[in-house]
Amino acid sequence: MAWLLFALSTGSAGLVLLWALKMRGRLNQIRQKYAPALDIDDYVSKEEAKLFKRKNEADKDLSQALDELHKVQDLCTDAEEKLNDIEEQLALAREDAVLMDYGYYEPNYNFESSGIWEKHLSDVNAQLKAMIQNVQHKADKASLSDECAGYITSVVTFNNSSAKGIRMQKASIKLILRAFNGECDGFIAKVNYKNVQLMMKRVEASYVAICKIGEKANMVTINEIYKELKKTELGYVYEYEEWKQREKEEQARIREQIREEERANKEFEKSKREAEKEVKRNADALEKARSEVEGANEKQKTKLLAQIEELEKRMIEMEEKNRYISQAMLTKTGHVYIISNVGSFGDDMLKIGMTRRLEPMDRVKELGDASVPFPFDVHAMIRTSDAPSLESALHKHFDARRVNLENNRKEFFYVTLDEIQRELDALKDELNIEADIHITMAAEAKQWRMSKARRHHLEQSYEG
Template sequence: MALLLLLVAIAAIAWGIGQAKAVKAAQGQLQEFSRRYKPAMDIDRHVRLGEERVQKLLDQEQQLRAEIESAKQGLTRINEELELASDAAFLVEVGYYEPRYDFEDLPSYEAELQRIREKQKAMLREDGTGDNRRAAAFATQSLSFNGSATQGRAAQKKTLKLILRAFNGESDSFVARVSYRNVEAMEKRIRSAFEAINAITQKYDFCELNPRYLELRLQELQLVYEWEEAKQKEKEEQARIREQMREEEKAVREAEKAQQQADKEEAKYQELLQKAEQEVQQASEKDKAKLNAKIEELQRRIAEVEDKKRAISQAMLTKTGHVYIISNVGSFGENVYKIGMTRRLEPMDRVKELGDASVPFPFDVHAMIRTSDAPALENALHKHFDIRRLNLENQRKEFFHVSIDEIRQELDALKDRLGIESELRLTLLADAKEYRMSQAKRKHLEASWQTSN
């Protein structure tokens, strides 16, 4: 038994020695393989490392490009805000504004403004969390805070309120300051505020302002502007009516004064006539001829006064008046005429008032047309030359850029249609005496100054 064990042990030792030699031989072969193929393995490793580095650089480049694009957009917004913030932005050449609403009366503007603001309130009352697109501002995704969805939702609500307060504050300021000079600039400012706020919130990709709410704020801006313009036009119309009423009151006072004067004249002539008729009964044949001539003269004067009184009464009861065509070359240049109307008994008083201290030179009268319906004639002329007005916004300014021949042609066309009985005589040339004398004197003074220097 012991011998058997000894033989097994010797066999195991021999096998172990063989295995050791085999392992040693394998290690030698592995070392030789490594020595021969190590450069190729290093190249693969370096290639792999290089590819990883290139991919990393490409990722960095893409990230930098995104940051550059974001920075460009931010710079553009800043430049726009700086431009809008400068006073010069509000004083640029005024462009034509096409009315969006153009209602006929102020209550219609007020009702539409109320409707738009009710829509805004409805959107503001909506809960914007949970991607509710009916809200003025909404969350685009759920947010967890401190591991709590409830706290995340509460944080989103606060953020939505914050951005709405910022946007509404900006918008309210722009709406309050809108005018004809800056309506387009204010519209751009509201859009810029909207984009700037959304650029910040969208960066974190969890909430944003609703474009529909932006449109409602822009509609409010446009409506407030048109409403203010409509109120201004109504004030101007009321001023025109008040001016017309003052003109009518002056005409009435003049007519009443003229009526009183005519009554006094008639009473005086009647008294003289009665006295002359009494004297003629007692006069000699020689004096009767002289007294009869006096009676005839008094009767003629009484008839004239009666005609004058009838004309005054007619003017007070009807629309009889004068349409005047006047110019002021020194103040407004050539081919600019004022076409107006007055119902005063002395129409030149109105022309003299227009040529007071508000203009540097007096007006020249080209026509003074008396007609039984002066407002109708004036309105017809204004309507025909409406597009030729110097001031297309204020209808009270009755100045037109036309030629005197065009006015004469239109008067001839209107004469039969409106039943104008008076003769239409127009003075073609404007005297403009003070203006022309001033021009001549100015040339003389300039020549004297150049000679002395």
């Protein structure tokens, strides 16, 4: 009540003062009452400031972390690519290791030319590799897949375990395939025209013997389809080797033809030089003879005129020879010859060849030098502007009558002179053969006939 009495005594100013004091008291009470809440607000403000600071730091750390993450992701991508490459290499290595376990090695045939043989052998080897990596459990051959190289005919147990028995049988399949592949590789490496059928039989015998052992020991065997593929591979290798041999023979024929052309060209060039010199000598002699005619007496004039006539005739012959040489050098002009050698080969064998030499008999003499006991007899020497085409046409027509059906370089045929005459008559217009075609039917065979008579005489002398 003291504040009331004070207010009354002091008037309105006192009342205001008293009210202010009262409010301050109440404020103090409120502050005391809500002091914990005010402390929380300060705490919250301080924590908010801390959180804001931490947020800024966290954002900065997050940005750095994201940068590091991107770098790590790039490293992971590179690592994955490298890992994929390594896994591919490991897959190939594992495949090679599996194939080697079964005794299979990728063959290398040193193909000289890409073609049918390379494709066929590549397909066969791809099938063999695919079959090797597949093992089946089949007791019924009729239902057996063609995708396995070996199979289990009947599952056996080992230590009362079927799983162990199957593992043992798979190891046995690997063993018999190693043996079969090894033997087949040996057969393939040795195959040639003399033993191809024998090598086929050996593949079959090897298959039967190895399968018998596998079935008897561990109830496993080799797929018959795999065996047939190995025989196919052997056949392709044989055919490829034969093809290579034919290619070599064809190359040898081409080289021989080139050498013959070179010899002919050298002969042409030499003859042309000699002909040019001869023409010059004749021209000089002719000019000299003509200049001497005017001052000569009758006797000398007659002699000089005869000389001039002879020189003019020789000049015409030399001009004709020069034209022939020039034509032969620029075209395929040459001679196709039909020759025989009764003493060496009998009556029913003829050689059909071609030469572009100026002296075709030089070629015939070469053929009869040392390789045969008697010289050849010439039945026809046909000069034509395209000798290679005529020779090729005759060879093609009588191809089935060749003595040597494997080597076309050997130009001997089982054919008669009448048959050749008929074919030449048919080809004359077709190939525009200008010269008359005349075949000498009889073979002189002088040395053979004289040798035969002398031998008969010696035999009679010995008997006497």
